[in-house]
Amino acid sequence: MIDLILNQTLNGLASASSLFLVASGLSIIFGVTRIVNFAHGSLYMLGAYLAWTLVGRFGPTDALGFWGGVLLAAVLTGLIGVVIEVLILRRIYQAPELFQLLATFGVVLMLQDVALGLWGAEDKIGPRAPGFKSFVILFGNRFPTYELFLIAVGPLVLLILWLLFQKTRWGTLVRAATQDREMVGALGVNQRLLFTSVFAFGSMLAGLGGALQLPREAVTLHMDLSMISEAFVVVVVGGLGSVTGAYLAAVLIGILHAFGILIFPKITLVLVFLVMAVVLVVKPYGLMGKAPVGHQRAHGPAEPLLLPADGLTKLAGLIGLIILALAPLVAPDHILLTLTELVIFALFAASLHFMMGPGGMASFGHAAYFGLGAYGAALAVKWLGAPMEPALLLAPFLAGIAGVVFGWFCVRLSGVYLAMLTLAFAQIAWATAFQSVDLTGGDNGILGVWPSAWAVSKPAYYYLTLAVCAASIVALRLTIFSPFGYGLRAARDNPLRAEAIGLDVVRIQWVAFAVAAFCAGIAGGLFAFFKGSVFPTYMAIPRSVDALLMVLLGGVQTVSGPIIGAFAYAGLSEQLMKLTMYWRFVLGLSIVLLVVLFPRGLVGAGLALRERWRKEPEPAATLVEARP
Amino acid sequence: MSAMLEIAALDAYYGRAHILQGVTFAMNRGEVLALMGRNGAGKSTTMKAIMGLVPPAGGTVSFEGQRIDGREPFEIARLGIGYVPEDRRVFSELSVMENLSVAQRPARSDAPHWTPERLFQLFPNLGRMRDRAGGAMSGGEQQMLTIARTLMGNPRLVLLDEPSEGLAPVIVEEMAKTILALKAEGLTVLISEQNLHFAGNVADRAAIIEKGVIRFTGTMDELKGNEAVRSQYLSV
Numbered sequence: 001m002i003d004l005i006l007n008q009t010l011n012g013l014a015s016a017s018s019l020f021l022v023a024s025g026l027s028i029i030f031g032v033t034r035i036v037n038f039a040h041g042s043l044y045m046l047g048a049y050l051a052w053t054l055v056g057r058f059g060p061t062d063a064l065g066f067w068g069g070v071l072l073a074a075v076l077t078g079l080i081g082v083v084i085e086v087l088i089l090r091r092i093y094q095a096p097e098l099f100q101l102l103a104t105f106g107v108v109l110m111l112q113d114v115a116l117g118l119w120g121a122e123d124k125i126g127p128r129a130p131g132f133k134s135f136v137i138l139f140g141n142r143f144p145t146y147e148l149f150l151i152a153v154g155p156l157v158l159l160i161l162w163l164l165f166q167k168t169r170w171g172t173l174v175r176a177a178t179q180d181r182e183m184v185g186a187l188g189v190n191q192r193l194l195f196t197s198v199f200a201f202g203s204m205l206a207g208l209g210g211a212l213q214l215p216r217e218a219v220t221l222h223m224d225l226s227m228i229s230e231a232f233v234v235v236v237v238g239g240l241g242s243v244t245g246a247y248l249a250a251v252l253i254g255i256l257h258a259f260g261i262l263i264f265p266k267i268t269l270v271l272v273f274l275v276m277a278v279v280l281v282v283k284p285y286g287l288m289g290k291a292p293v294g295h296q297r298a299h300g301p302a303e304p305l306l307l308p309a310d311g312l313t314k315l316a317g318l319i320g321l322i323i324l325a326l327a328p329l330v331a332p333d334h335i336l337l338t339l340t341e342l343v344i345f346a347l348f349a350a351s352l353h354f355m356m357g358p359g360g361m362a363s364f365g366h367a368a369y370f371g372l373g374a375y376g377a378a379l380a381v382k383w384l385g386a387p388m389e390p391a392l393l394l395a396p397f398l399a400g401i402a403g404v405v406f407g408w409f410c411v412r413l414s415g416v417y418l419a420m421l422t423l424a425f426a427q428i429a430w431a432t433a434f435q436s437v438d439l440t441g442g443d444n445g446i447l448g449v450w451p452s453a454w455a456v457s458k459p460a461y462y463y464l465t466l467a468v469c470a471a472s473i474v475a476l477r478l479t480i481f482s483p484f485g486y487g488l489r490a491a492r493d494n495p496l497r498a499e500a501i502g503l504d505v506v507r508i509q510w511v512a513f514a515v516a517a518f519c520a521g522i523a524g525g526l527f528a529f530f531k532g533s534v535f536p537t538y539m540a541i542p543r544s545v546d547a548l549l550m551v552l553l554g555g556v557q558t559v560s561g562p563i564i565g566a567f568a569y570a571g572l573s574e575q576l577m578k579l580t581m582y583w584r585f586v587l588g589l590s591i592v593l594l595v596v597l598f599p600r601g602l603v604g605a606g607l608a609l610r611e612r613w614r615k616e617p618e619p620a621a622t623l624v625e626a627r628p
Numbered sequence: 629m630s631a632m633l634e635i636a637a638l639d640a641y642y643g644r645a646h647i648l649q650g651v652t653f654a655m656n657r658g659e660v661l662a663l664m665g666r667n668g669a670g671k672s673t674t675m676k677a678i679m680g681l682v683p684p685a686g687g688t689v690s691f692e693g694q695r696i697d698g699r700e701p702f703e704i705a706r707l708g709i710g711y712v713p714e715d716r717r718v719f720s721e722l723s724v725m726e727n728l729s730v731a732q733r734p735a736r737s738d739a740p741h742w743t744p745e746r747l748f749q750l751f752p753n754l755g756r757m758r759d760r761a762g763g764a765m766s767g768g769e770q771q772m773l774t775i776a777r778t779l780m781g782n783p784r785l786v787l788l789d790e791p792s793e794g795l796a797p798v799i800v801e802e803m804a805k806t807i808l809a810l811k812a813e814g815l816t817v818l819i820s821e822q823n824l825h826f827a828g829n830v831a832d833r834a835a836i837i838e839k840g841v842i843r844f845t846g847t848m849d850e851l852k853g854n855e856a857v858r859s860q861y862l863s864v
Contacts, residue, residue, distance in 0.1 A: 169729060176719045176730045183717045186679055187731040188705035188781045 003139035008258040010138065014147040014216075016247075016254030017154040018044075021209030022227055023234040023246040024161065025202035031178035031241040032198045034097065035089060036416045038104035041228030042111040043203045047077045047210030048219040049115055052124045055214065060127030067129075070211040077207020078200040085199040090192065091596050097416060098362050102552055103595040105545055108224060109588030115221055117582065126214035146215050153212065157205075158247050165243075174198060178241060225541055229427040232420040233272060237279050239289020240417065248287050273428045277409055280421075284412050313560065324466055328459035336458045338574070340465050340530055344523050345570050347469040349550035349562035351519035354476050357556045358485055359512045360492030361410065364419045365426025366547045368406070369399040369517035371539030373524025375433060378446040378534040388452040388529055392468075395525025396518045402429065403517020404510075411509040423541065430539040445535035449528050465526050472522055477559055479515070488512050520547075546573075549591065555605070630693055632657045632816055633678070633785060638697075639686035640677045647673045649840035650687065655785070660807060660817045662831035662848070664824070664862060670840040671820035672714055675787045678818075679711045680704045691785070708739055710783030714790040714820070716770045718777070720763025724754055727762050727773055731780040739784040740813045747776040750809060768799035775806065786810060788819040792826045804829045824862060828852065836861045 026040045051073035058065030084107055092100050132146035165171035173194055177184045185191045210223070234253055238245030256275055260268035279287060327339055352366045376398030380391035406425045410418050433440045440446060455461045479485050490498040491505040498505050528534050537543065546569070554565025572590070576583040598605045631654035640648040648670050655661050663671050676682040678689055680701040689697040696704050705711070719727050728744050735741040748755030751772045757765065762773060771791065778786060791807065792800045807830040810817055821827040827834060827848070834851045836844040844857050851857065 172722065172726050172729055176722055176726075179719050179721060180717050182681060182701070183713065183719075184730060185701040186681060186705055186711045186713075187777065188702050188733050189730065190702050191700075 003141060004262070006139045007141050007143065008262055009255055010143060010147065010151065012255030012258035013154070013251060014150040014254075015257065016250040017150045017157075018209040018213050019227075019230060019234055019254060020154050020247050020250035021157060021205045021212070023231045023238065023250055024157070024243045025205035025209075026231050027235050027238070027241055027243060027246050028174070028205075029199055029202035030235075030416070032174055032181065033089065033093065033195050034181075035093075035100045035104065036097070036420065037199075037202070038101055038228060039084065039107040039111060040202070040206050040231060041224035041226070042108050042115075043077050043081060043206040044210040044227045045115060045219075045221070045223040046080060046111060047073050047207030048126075048213055048223060049119050049124070049210075050076050050207070051211035051214045052119075052126050052219050055127060061130060063130040066127070070208070070214070073211040074204050074208035077210070078204030080207075081203025082196055082200045084203075085196050088592055088596070089199065090195070093195070095595065098356075098419075098548075098552065098556070099595045101362075101364070101416070101419065102545075102548060103592050105548075106588040106591030106595070108228075109584040109591070111588075112221060112224065113582045113585035113588070119219075121221065124219040126219065129215045132215070150212065150216070154247060154250070158243065161243050170197070229424060229541070233276055233424045235286075236417060236420050236424065237276050237286055239283075239286030241290075242286070242288035245286055245288030270428065270432065273425070276421075276424065280409055280412065285417070317560070321470060325463075328462055333458045336462050340458075340462045341527075342567050342570050343462075343465050343469045344527050344530065345546075345550065346563045346566040347472050347526075348520055348523040348547055349554070349566040350473045350476050351516045351523065352547045353551045353554075353556065353559075353562035354480070354519065355512050355516035356551055357559070357561075358480050358488050358492065359509060359516070360489075361414070361509060361513065362419045362422075362548075363410075363516075363544070364423035364548065365429075365541075365544050366422070366516070366520055367539050367541070367543035368422075368426035368429040369403055369520035370524040370527070370543065370547070371433065371534075371536070372399040372402050372429060372517075373521030374528035374534045374538050375440065375446075375524075376521060377525040377528040378449045379439070381449050382446050388450075388455065391449075392525045392529065395528070396521035399521025399524060400514055400518035403514040403521075407510050407513030407517065411506055411513055423544070426539060426541065426544055430536055430541075433536040433539060440534075440536070443536065445533050447533045449534060450532050451529045455529075461530065465530070468522060468526060472519055473563065476515075476519060480559060484508070484511075546570075553594065631655060632692060633818070634690040635674075635678070635687070636690075637687035638674070638677055638684055638689065640673055640682050641685050642673075642682070647682075647840050648677060648684075651677075651837065651840065651842055652687075653835045653842050653845055655816060655818060657816055658811070658814055659832045660811050660819065660830055662827035662834045663818060663820045663837060664822065664827060664834050665820075665837040666822065666862070669837045671837060672789050673840075674837065675711065675789050675818070675820060678704075678787060679709065681711075705781055705783075706733065708736065708782070708784040710778035710781050710786045712774050712778045712786065712788045712791065714793060716767075716774045718762035718765070718770045718773050720761060722762055723759045724762065724765075724773060725758045727777050728780050731777045733781045736782050739782045740815065741782055742776075742779045744780075747779060750806065751776050768795050768802075771795060771799070771803070772806070779810075783815070785816045785818065788817060790820055790822070792821065792823055800826060822862075824851075824858070 022040060022044050026037060029035065029037050051070050054073050055066050055069035058069045060066055088103055088107065089100070092103055129146050129149070132144070132149050135142040135144045136148070137143070165175060173184065173189055177191070177194055181191060184194070230253065234246055234249040237252065238247070238249030252275065253272060256271055257268055260271040264271060283289070324339065324343070328336060331339065348370050352363060355361045355363060373395045376395035377391045380386040380394045386394070406422070410421050410425070413421055434442055436442070450456070451461055455464050487498070487503050487508050490503060491508050495505045524538065527538070550565040550569045551562045552565070553569050554561025554563065573583070573587060576586050580586060633655040635654065636652050638648050638651040639646070651670065651674055663674060665671050673682055677684045680696070680699055684697045687697070688695060691707055691709060694707070696707065719730065722730070725744065728747070753769055754772055754776055757769070762770065765773065775788070788807070791803050795803065804826060807817060807819065819827070819831065831848055833845065833847050835842055836857065838861050843861055844851070
């Protein structure tokens, strides 16, 4: 028994090393540039692919060929980082942080297709490392020497990083910039150069992490997203910006996985979730993290006020609704199908907007609640034999309850921490659906989720969807302009002052989180009966990003934005998928371009034009930095 | 000889709030000018706009005859303008020596050259706490450290934003001595200040700003003699 424990501990330590390399790079980049680099997992993947190619070319049996290939792969990944920074990130350092996250997600999509184009869809098996092909007998078990090597890499890199940051001028500048990058610039340091070098360095660490995995596991196109969600967990648990914290957390998560697989093979991720929950309850900013203080950049420009719809907007909404209601009279069935889906997505996007816009809480895992709604409906049908109506009623409650539980943790954080945590929760929900084959059918999903007889026809189900979604969206709108909505916005704009006037900020945000989850669940339930089946992919990261894109495309500071965004985005991506096999690349590129060109979203850009047109007098209330 | 720093019709905004509305004044080499005015008048914003930290929306800033508006803060700093923010902004996790090293620039022929050792003569307190973290120092010590840090860039012109604010009287006196010492080194100093007494001790001239507009410029003596201006723009 004790042998087994020691053995699994070693396994955990070995897997912690690559995780640490990626997470520390992520953490360092965030510290200086304040950008959470979603594409960091992709750089890790590229490092592995590049190493596979280079090692194959240089000769995998030759020590120089292997290690040279691994190191060169890391350096090349660093250079790719430079290209990304110079071409994209440099242009958006001033943009709101969500747009930055989104742009890096665009890079994720692009790199996915680049890897697909260059290396194909097949998994690549790497060679074993020269000099580390054998194993040693440890505690009565065979233990590969390469694993021992990896165990040593973690602390070694930690030491190198420490020396670099404490003993070099570059390190001093990085630490200073982590604290106050504006001041560093005012003291004559070329920030641009510093940012580029930091991004290159962080990318190189990710590339090295990927390259070192070569002898250990197959290189696949899925490495990016699975790594990035784990790295987020590690960074949140360790404390954003702390390299030592990242190491501790990586070890913790690594060991947890090693034991989890042994003891509870089906709920390893739930275990990770529980540990993360405990850590965050005890230390909200992670093991080694500190509460953000001092000169942090605000979330972009001051939020314009959301005003209740004026007559014109109301009229436009009404006309839109009437057109949608009349559509079945003229539209053929296949158009109705598309419309049904769009209407569902509009509610999904509106629910996310509710927590993101007025709530100021950006969720990168909103699909969890959409998916839970869908599963709620499907499980009710499958296990309770429920017909459609009660199943649809039940569905949002599963999502809402999850929102209450997950939300409790999330609202204790803010900004990028919150975004990362929501992503991690979504990943857990996805993995639970994926792993619990007995309950959910795993990857095969749940089939045969069909509407009741009266709603089977396309127009009938369309009307049902339209009625439920329109009512929900109107209810969300009314909430935004209710006292609760005003409280929510007060909590977003200035939590301290909001508390000072007696608002329970955490509770308000918690409720908003749960409401958003509940509404996403409504959309999910409708979607389940619409498709007739439910799969774990409903909860996967790409679906969460879909929702984000809809909201941001429309513009987060407008109420009608998400609806317009949903229609624009869903329409666009469907067309793209038909046009090219490399639709991800095109989509990613469009996202990046959109962020660079329209940092306020489509409706926001329209409003800005209108403002310029009218030369409106300054509104009575604008948020201005209090200092002169 | 032309002025060292010339600011003409400078406009700046925070969001939609029009903070600087055509600020115009000039500074001569080697003088100490006090930019005075009430809270929110635009003193700090003027300094930030000179430094490029708040992008000017209109008007020009020229330093030694060269346009600097629209340039990046690090370029402006490298031309020889040192900025000391009012809220200090020491790097709290970095030691005194590290704080100084962040700002280190090569020596230049037209400005005094500062090394940590020379700075420790000017600020003996700092010399005794070289390895102390910036965050573990008192407010007065932090204020001295920010000035010392800025001097490491070997500036010709120093912008001191509210140097006396929030300091104990004895430290304020020390601060006045420091400013005069900098002047004696040949540096040109722009300070923003609300305290007439302090400004009177260190400055040669004063410019008064109110609601983003310069209302008065003149020597310190002229200001002291002008009861109307003082009561209109300075008294609380």
